[in-house]
Amino acid sequence: MEQTITLQVQRYIPEQYPEPYFQSYEVPLRKKWVILDALNYIKDEIDGTLTYRWSCRMGVCGSCGMMVNDRPALTCATFLEEYAPGPVRITPLDYFGIIRDLVVNTDDFMGKLKRAQPWLITDEAKPLSEGAYKQTPQEKAEYEQYSMCINCMLCYSACPVVGLEPDFVGPAAIALAQRYNYDSRDEGEDQRNEELTGEGGIYSCTLVGECSEVCPKAVDPAGAIQRYKATGAVEWWQSVLMPWKGKS
Amino acid sequence: MSNAPKISAGERVRYKPQIYMPQMSIFWWVKDRAYVFFIIRELTSLVVAAYVILMMIQINALSQGPEAWQALTDWFATPFSIGLHIVFLILLIFHTLTWFWVAPTAMVVRIGSKKVPGSILIAGNIAMWLIISLAIGWLIVSI
Amino acid sequence: MAAKKHNDPFWWTLFGAGGTLSAFLLPVHVALIGIAIPLGWLEAPGYESLRSLVEHPITRIYLFVLISLSLFHWAHRFRYTLYDGLMLKHLESYIMVFCYGGALAGTIITAILVITF
Structure with a gap:
């Protein structure tokens, strides 16, 4: 007899019932199985109506994030065996609107990403004839860690401020802003500061620190936000004490 | 669903999800x-x-x-x-230790071009804390 | 709300400075004056010598800076604890007046105490 484990999966099917509820599934407890394998087993063998997102199943695409026993996790990188003998509770990512079963609404997150302007901003585009924007390995190392973000949104579900303050830009977006602020080719820091030092920006963060704990890519958004707060403070004092040095 | 509206050929229907927003407990x-x-x-x-x-x-x-x-x-x-x-x-000691613990995240200290690891900053802060405490303690007791 | 938006870095600076000072300095004060000396582990300093210590200008500045910044540390941190822990963000303006106003009042009282000492 193969060992099994029970998955308590949160369902939400608005056409059938207006509120989420739990459904239990018994799945084989196999070594080398991750939570996502168990969900795929349910979908293939037990209940085809179960809805969830996944794609690469190797920790790169960032689409299979869910709450596993109330902790945000990439289900493709979380072994089922760690939760034996179970049961394991699988719920959609916290603080997001639920569309169906384990699928959350990402519109809000996409809007927040845009606020952080995570792309190279230059005052003037260099003509093509002048060649590429060059960068030394040391310059690259300055921001590389922040560039590892896969937009899996686990840090948003780990952050109570995201839930408490709907306007808060959130960990990943700020880390990505820093990814470009620390990029030697970028000139968009003033623009990002304008957006991120204000309402719902970096100073809404109270450094719970869980964003960095759950990050599957060791981006350390908490550190990125703290460094941003310090930069913002220096800028503020400069603008007050040395207004003539103001922005160009 | 049996009560779902019939869609005739050529008609386009955009899916409008009924989003459920869980409420946060106090x-x-x-x-x-x-x-x-x-x-x-x-x-x-x-x-x-x-x-x-x-x-x-x-x-x-x-x-x-x-x-x-x-x-x-x-x-x-x-x-x-x-x-x-x-x-x-x-x-207060809890405050001190947690404060030192997060300090390296806000500050990147460099020696030359190398970043000083956070653990060394934390250890340095704790050492400095003990020295300052001893100095203040000595001042109060020795007067 | 533009003014408030602009002031957060200022409050955060005071919060950080106060957090650092209180982290380094407060435990030894509590341990000595509140515990070790009352329990007789260490000899209590005499009234006169303690008084002359506090009269020294450096001590006055030390006490003023430590007390004032510690109060602003409390004000900023507690403001967010009220927002988050008790979900009182909608009372933001009252909370800010209470917290930063309280710290400011304490700062003024401390200034009077150390100047008139």
Whole structure:
């Protein structure tokens, strides 16, 4: 007899019932199985109506994030065996609107990403004839860690401020802003500061620190936000004490 | 679904999800051990404020004369006061350690072009804390 | 709300400075004056010598800076504890007046105490 484990999966099917509820599934407890394998087993063998997102199943695409026993996790990188003998509770990512079963609404997150302007901003585009924007390995190392973000949104579900303050830009977006602020080719820091030092920006963060704990890519958004707060403070004092040095 | 509207050929229907927004409980901070830790850390600010108010009372008593100071030090010797100070001390040390713990995340210290690892910064802060404490303690006791 | 938006870095600086000072300095004060000396582990300093210590200008500045910044540390941190822990963000303006106003009042009282000492 193969060992099994029970998955308590949160369902939400608005056409059938207006509120989420739990459904239990018994799945084989196999070594080398991750939570996502168990969900795929349910979908293939037990209940085809179960809805969830996944794609690469190797920790790169960032689409299979869910709450596993109330902790945000990439289900493709979380072994089922760690939760034996179970049961394991699988719920959609916290603080997001639920569309169906384990699928959350990402519109809000996409809007927040845009606020952080995570792309190279230059005052003037260099003509093509002048060649590429060059960068030394040391310059690259300055921001590389922040560039590892896969937009899996686990840090948003780990952050109570995201839930408490709907306007808060959130960990990943700020880390990505820093990814470009620390990029030697970028000139968009003033623009990002304008957006991120204000309402719902970096100073809404109270450094719970869980964003960095759950990050599957060791981006350390908490550190990125703290460094941003310090930069913002220096800028503020400069603008007050040395207004003539103001922005160009 | 049986009650779903019929869609004729050529017609386009955009899916409009009925999004369910879970509500956050006011007791969100008991949900996770890390959150409890966080709330205790934040509440140490109350002890910081309470103790500096007590310092203001000490300065005031000291400026009013030997009797006022004696009355205050008599109160300091009561079991209630000592118990209170022990609780304060524990929470203040918690504040100190958590503060040092997060300090390296806000500050990147470089020696040459190399980043100093956070653990060394934390150790340095703790060493400095102990030295400063000894110095202040020596000053108060030796006068 | 533009003014408030602009001031957060200022409050955060005071919060950080106060957090650092209180982290380094407060435990030894509590341990000595509140515990070790009352329990008789260490000899209590005499009234006169303590008074002359506090009279020294450096001590006055030390006490003022430590007390004032510690109060602003409390004000900023407690403001967010009220927002988050008790979900009181909608009372933001009252909370800010209470917290920062309280710290400011304490700062003024401390200034009077150390100047008139």
